[in-house]
Structures are given as C-alpha cells and as structure tokens.
Amino acid sequence: MEQVKEQVHKDAKTHVGRAIVVTSGKGGVGKTTTTANIGTALALMGNSVCLVDTDIGLRNLDIVLGLDNRSIYNIVDVVTGQCKLHQALVRDKRFEEMYLLPAAQSKDKSSVTPEQVKGIIDSLKLEYDFVLIDCPAGIEQGFMNAIAGADEAIIVTTPEKAAVQDADRIIGMLERSERQIVPKLVVNRVRSHMMAAGDMLDIDEIMRILSIDLLGLIVDDEEVIAASHRGVPVTMNPDNRAGLGYRNITRRILGESVPLLDIMEQPQKGFFVKLKKMLGMK
C-alpha cells in the first residue's frame, strides 16, 4: 500500500503544477507576507513550491523569507539571458523543496513583458507543484506581468474601505481578463474588537461587496511583523493564530474543508495560562 502511495505521489509530480498569483491592488495590505506564508505552509505540507517575486524595483519577498543575502541572479537576468532559470532560483534550506525567483532591485517593471513572465511561469509549472507569484501594488504593467502566467488568483484585502474598493477593481480586471480568472479572497489584519464596534468593515460586509469565495481570515498580530523582521514566516510558529490562519488557508488551497477560525476567540488569558507562564511552561 505504501508503495502504491509513493507511486501516486511521484506521478502527481509529473503533472503540471498550479500557478497562483497573490494580488490586492492597494499596497501594504500584506501580499508579500501572504505569499511567503502560503508558500512556506505548502512546503511544510510536503509540496514542491517556487515563489516568484514580480515586484521589480521594489523587491521584498526575499527579505520576508530571510533569503536576501543569498539572491545572486534575478528574474530580469533570466529574461535577458544573463543566466539560466535554474541558476537564478534560490533554495530555502529549511524545507525539502522550496525555491525563490527574486525580482531585480535596480530595474523597473518595464524590464520584462507579460509574455516573458508567462514563459518563465510555464516552465516552472512543469517542475513544481505550486508556483506562487507575488504581485506588485497597482494596476499597471507590473500587475499585467504578474497575472500573465497565473491560472488562479488570491486577492488580499484588509477590512478597510480603501483596500476593499481596490480589491474590487482588481477582481473586475481579473474576471474580464483573457483567462477570466475568478479569484479567492484572503482578509488580512482582522481586528475582531474593531469590527464588533463598527470601526472597521465586518467580514459579511466585505463578502457582500466583493461576492467571491472566502479563502480565509488572518487576525492582526504583532508576531507577523516580528517574524518578517527575523526572516522566518509566521506560519512556522505552531502556536501563533495568524500562522494557523495561513496554514488553514493553505489546506483549503489543497482542497481540504477546514472551518473558519473564530475571530472573536480571544487568546487564553486564564489563571492556568498565567500560572504556566510563571512556571516557565509556556
């Protein structure tokens, strides 16, 4: 039986992988963090993953992953023929099979064309189970580059009107693009008490406006910032709720049905937790 499973797994790898673009329209809502964490979680669950940073001129994904000191070549070098595609890929040694194709920092978005990016994504899809594309903010050429090779899309938004309106614009553009991609939604930086007080859009309101499938919620957590500061994606921390959110999203991407995190649930602050803390057990 084990042998059969092994065989099936190997066969699955010869299949063409899934290319997923992570986009939002608005800047600063957590595209890069989401890409890094979903990629990490996919790798943790045993998938082969390649992350592609298309934010040429403002590359960040390598920093969030802690790989910034190891990127030598980048996507523009591949396009211009300075190096082979596999030479530009940076392996993340913490995982079995996770690679990063960094963006160039000293060029701009017009250094590559959508067709060239599509070519790269298409060849990566043959080798990896998942190709995650980190999209730059905006709706200009950088966005066009990022979606060119994607089969699926994840929209990241925060519970703010500006972010939701920009997400709406992006959804409209994806739906009416050549490939008619119907994206799925990740709501980032959820603050339950602000939603309850009506100081933020609540989840139902966001879903009513955007009317696409919800992939998951990520609670606002300082640990996310600290994690990207250290270059260790938060989802590698088994106790963190934001990290759990990313792992749940990833399981949903893999086709599992996972109930939504209860955002109202407060972190435990009972007597025993305090006691444990005092005794140094947690």
Place this chain on the structure above:
Amino acid sequence: MIERKRYVTMKGHRGGLAVYVNERCSVDEFLDDLELTLADKSVENGRAVPITFFFGRRYVDEGVVTAVESIVARHDSFSFNGYDSECLTKDEAKALYGERTFHYFGGTARSGHVVDVEGSIVVIGDINPGAVVHATGSIYCLGALRGTVHAGKGGNEQAVIAASILQPKWISISDFVHEDPDDAPIKALEMGCAFVGETGVEFSRLQTVPLARMDQFAIDSERG
C-alpha cells in the same frame, strides 16, 4: 368668379378647429390659402377659436410653424393650438430611439467600471463603490447599488433610479444632484427608489413612490 384652389381643409370638433394642410403643395401656396380662408371665416363674436394644424407627411421646420402662427395671430377670432406632423428628421428619430432603448449589464459593475448608455439600463447584479453608471433614461439595479449613478443625463427629469438596496455614493438625476446638508453618507434603503421631486432628488421605498413617477416604470417596462 374663378374657384380658388384649396390647400387647407377646416374641420370643426369639440375642442375647436382642425386644419388639415395639403401634403404636396408649396409652403407659400398653403400659407396664402390659409390667410384667405381665415379671413373668410372670421366672425366677430369675441371668442377666439383654437386651431390645431395637421401637416400629415409634410416635414415642418420652425420657420413654417412661426409663419403659420403669425397668420393666425392676425385674426382675432382664431388662436394657435399647436400642430402635428408624422415626419421626423433622422436626428430626432435617433434621439427618440436612443431614449427608448433598454440596455442590460450582466454581472456586478465593480470599482473602475464605467457604463454609459443612451436609454435605460438594468444592472443584473450590484453596482459597487467606485463603479460609475450613467444613462439618459432610468437605472434599475437588481442587487445593491453602492456606486456613482446619474440617470436622466441630458435633462430627463422623469427618469428614476431603483435598486434592491439603494445606497449610492453619489446620485444625480437630470441636473439635480443629491447633496446632504450635513454631508452625511446616504443611508441604505431597501427596495429603494430615487426620483426628482419638489426638493430635488428624493428617496422613497418603491411601494410609496408617488404615482406620477410610477408612470415612468410603466413606460420603461413597455420598452423592455
């Protein structure tokens, strides 16, 4: 006495006189004839009889109408009561056709979409914040209307805007723009309708829309 050739025919009816004008003669011919005929029929009884002119398949421009009006004005016993013609210019016909066209927009109008139509439009979905829908006629939204809408563009004050949930960011009908005195955002109205009332753009539940405005629904539904 030689019998004069007649180019206008008079018929009496309850509301006054109807004058039928020959379709084929020259303008001067029927104006002369009109002058003589009115002179013949003038009576001094103090009350002016209203005349409605029927030009049949003759196209009349403003010059002809003014000439007719001035002839009638010279006779105290008659007054001008309008005219009718079965002819339109192509431009007039196009404008009329545009107004009467009904458009459909399938799906949700998302942020950044701009829809601009001649005639009325039904949006089968939502109009989201950041989307813009303009129409020379009415706007009907089957879902939630939360974007920017302008109905009756070009001056049609009869146009209406109706939605399952009416909560536009900005709303305007004809030349009237809704402006809240306190700058407060518009409250969501279920089964809402906006129309031009005495104070400009007014809101109401569909069930309580004034009957005068309900006519517009009837006209629009005929077109559909």
